[in-house]
Amino acid sequence: MRTIFILLMLCSVLTPMAAQQQPAVNLMPIPANLQMATGRLVIDLSFSVGISGNSDPRLQRGVERFLNDLRRQTGMLPLDMKETEPSKAMLVIRAAHANKEVLELGEDESYSLEVSTAGAKLDTPTTLGALHGLQTFLQLVTTTADGFAVPALSIQDKPRFPWRGLMIDVGRHFIPLDVLRRNLDGMAAVKLNVLHWHLSENQGFRVESKKFPKLHEMGSDGLFYTQDEIRDLIAYARERGIRVMPEFDMPGHSTAWFVGYPELASAPGPYQIERKWGVFDPAMDPTQESTYKFLDDFIGEMAGLFPDQYFHIGGDEVNGKQWDMGSSATRICRHTSTDECRKSSASTAKPWWDGMKSCARICQRTLWSSPGAVRSRSRRRPNRVIAGYSRMGITLTSCGRRNGTTALIRSAARRQT
The missing domain is CATH 3.30.379.10 (Chitobiase/beta-hexosaminidase domain 2-like)
Structure with missing residues (x-):
C-alpha cells in the first residue's frame, strides 16, 4: 500500500513537469x-x-x-x-x-x-x-x-524529406474525384507533397487512353477518369504544392490490360477483369516486339498527360508461371525493357524494388521491404530510394471508404515529417 501511495505521489509531481516540456x-x-x-x-x-x-x-x-x-x-x-x-x-x-x-x-x-x-x-x-x-x-x-x-x-x-508521399490505389477500387480532391486537401494540410496514383491493376484500368481505347472501355467496368478530369486533378494538386506521380503496373498486375488487348499477354486469352484479390499468373509477353511498341506508344501518351518527372512502372510480384511456359529469352527481354521505355519519354522510370533488382542507374526505386533492406541494397547499388515500407512512412490505401481518410493521411505525415 505504501509503495502504491509513493508511486501515485511521484506521478502527480512528474505529470505537470512533463506537461510543461510538451509543445504549447x-x-x-x-x-x-x-x-x-x-x-x-x-x-x-x-x-x-x-x-x-x-x-x-x-x-x-x-x-x-x-x-x-x-x-x-x-x-x-x-x-x-x-x-x-x-x-x-x-x-x-x-x-x-x-x-x-x-x-x-x-x-x-x-x-x-x-x-x-x-x-x-x-x-x-x-x-x-x-x-x-x-x-x-x-x-x-x-x-x-x-x-x-x-x-x-x-x-x-523545412521538411526532413523531399519526397513525402501518399499512395492511393484506384485500380483495385475506383475512387470518385471528389474523394480524391478531399484527400489532396488533407495532404496539403499536413504538408505531404506527392500523390502516388496507382491507376492500373488486375481489377481495373482507370485512365482514358486515346491511342488504346479498349484499355479503359473494356478494362474498367466503365469506372475510369477521362484525360480532362486527370488534367483538372493535377492542376488542383499543383495549386496545393502536390505533385502527381502515375503508376501503371507492368508486366504483372496487368490482367485488366489484356481484356481489351489479349495479344500483350504471355498466354492466349480471353481474359476478364479479376473480381478478387491476390497475385495472378497473367503477365506481359517480353518476347514479342509488338509488346514494346505498344508500351512505347502508351507510355509516350501518358507521359504527355502526366507532366511529373517521375513515372512509376510497377514491376512487382510477377510469379513467372506464364513465362515458364515460354521462351528462355524472357530473362534477357525483361531486363532490357525498362531502359527502352525510359528513353522513349521525358520521365524517370520508378519501379517497385522486387521488379528491378537489376535496375539501371536511370531508374529510381520504391522499396517496400524492411529498413535494413534499404540500407544494405543501397550500399550495393547507390541510387535514390523511396521508402514505401509502412514503418518508414508511406501509407498505402487500396479502398475507397471515406471513413478513416484523415487518420491515414495523419499517419503518413507523422512518420515522414
Missing part, C-alpha cells in the same frame, strides 16, 4: 524549430492578409483558400474578406520568388513564421514555403474565452 501548440508535423513567446495575436473581424514583393498568382489563390478555411474555422470573418495592402495587414507574406509551373523534386519548401501580439510575418524563398506556412498558421488558431487567437511564437521550418 498542436502542430502536425512538428516544425524543425519552434520557440514560444509571450502573448497572442487576436483573430477577429479586423484580421487581414497582405502579400509583399512577389505576387505569384498561385500564392494569391492560396491566400484566398486560406481565408476561406479560416472563415469556416472561426465562423466570424466577413464573407467579403480579401487580400489587403501589406502595410494594413495583420499577416504579411513575403515570398522571394515563384516555383516552377510544373513542380519538381527538391524545390525549396522552407519558411519562417513570426507571430507577436501586433501581427504576424511569413517569410519564405518560394510560393511552396508560403503555402506550408499558411497551413501552419491555420493549425495555430485556437479558441479562447474571448474568441480566437494565435500564440506568439517563432517558427523556422
Whole structure:
C-alpha cells in the first residue's frame, strides 16, 4: 500500500513537469524549430492578409483558400474578406520568388513564421514555403474565452524529406474525384507533397487512353477518369504544392490490360477483369516486339498527360508461371525493357524494388521491404530510394471508404515529417 501511495505521489509531481516540456501548440508535423513567446495575436473581424514583393498568382489563390478555411474555422470573418495592402495587414507574406509551373523534386519548401501580439510575418524563398506556412498558421488558431487567437511564437521550418508521399490505389477500387480532391486537401494540410496514383491493376484500368481505347472501355467496368478530369486533378494538386506521380503496373498486375488487348499477354486469352484479390499468373509477353511498341506508344501518351518527372512502372510480384511456359529469352527481354521505355519519354522510370533488382542507374526505386533492406541494397547499388515500407512512412490505401481518410493521411505525415 505504501509503495502504491509513493508511486501515485511521484506521478502527480512528474505529470505537470512533463506537461510543461510538451509543445504549447498542436502542430502536425512538428516544425524543425519552434520557440514560444509571450502573448497572442487576436483573430477577429479586423484580421487581414497582405502579400509583399512577389505576387505569384498561385500564392494569391492560396491566400484566398486560406481565408476561406479560416472563415469556416472561426465562423466570424466577413464573407467579403480579401487580400489587403501589406502595410494594413495583420499577416504579411513575403515570398522571394515563384516555383516552377510544373513542380519538381527538391524545390525549396522552407519558411519562417513570426507571430507577436501586433501581427504576424511569413517569410519564405518560394510560393511552396508560403503555402506550408499558411497551413501552419491555420493549425495555430485556437479558441479562447474571448474568441480566437494565435500564440506568439517563432517558427523556422523545412521538411526532413523531399519526397513525402501518399499512395492511393484506384485500380483495385475506383475512387470518385471528389474523394480524391478531399484527400489532396488533407495532404496539403499536413504538408505531404506527392500523390502516388496507382491507376492500373488486375481489377481495373482507370485512365482514358486515346491511342488504346479498349484499355479503359473494356478494362474498367466503365469506372475510369477521362484525360480532362486527370488534367483538372493535377492542376488542383499543383495549386496545393502536390505533385502527381502515375503508376501503371507492368508486366504483372496487368490482367485488366489484356481484356481489351489479349495479344500483350504471355498466354492466349480471353481474359476478364479479376473480381478478387491476390497475385495472378497473367503477365506481359517480353518476347514479342509488338509488346514494346505498344508500351512505347502508351507510355509516350501518358507521359504527355502526366507532366511529373517521375513515372512509376510497377514491376512487382510477377510469379513467372506464364513465362515458364515460354521462351528462355524472357530473362534477357525483361531486363532490357525498362531502359527502352525510359528513353522513349521525358520521365524517370520508378519501379517497385522486387521488379528491378537489376535496375539501371536511370531508374529510381520504391522499396517496400524492411529498413535494413534499404540500407544494405543501397550500399550495393547507390541510387535514390523511396521508402514505401509502412514503418518508414508511406501509407498505402487500396479502398475507397471515406471513413478513416484523415487518420491515414495523419499517419503518413507523422512518420515522414
